[in-house]
Amino acid sequence: MDNHLVFGELDLTSLLSLSFSSSINELHDKLSELGFGDLRPVHGFMFKCITPDGATGIELAEYLGITKQAVSKIVDFLEKSGYVMRQTHPTDKRGKIIVLTERGWLAMKVKDEILTEIEQRWIENIGTERMQMLKEDLTKLVYEANEGKLSSRIRPVW
16 A cells, blocks of 8 residues: 555655654664664653753653652663662752763764754655755744744653
8 A cells, every 4th residue: 555645645744753753763763873872752851851950850741741759760760770869959958960972962962963864864765855844934923823932842642
């Protein structure tokens, strides 16, 4: 069966979801091949909030839309895996801040390189101009859907 016919019948939301899923799956397959197989999509969203200066557990919970207890479990896992560490908060000595370790920064660098490769392949497939138009159109739609302000809270759909 011609895949174009099957995918051509999908609505926009399905196509956006499938393109996101295929990109994330490819990203994580390649991360796994490069020694980062323990990372999951939620970790990448958390890393986005942590960089560049670190974040508190409360900030991470608000950013991800999950409980502080869930954040604590994720941070425990990432700390044991060597991606993050807890440090004394720079202004509140009673509090902790979560920062990326060298391994965490390396994972971010590798992730960026893989996503660039994926986007480059898409450009080779549809062309630079169409990719730029696609990004501009999606940006406009997201901007309008968020009442004129792009949210800095880009998080997974739970």
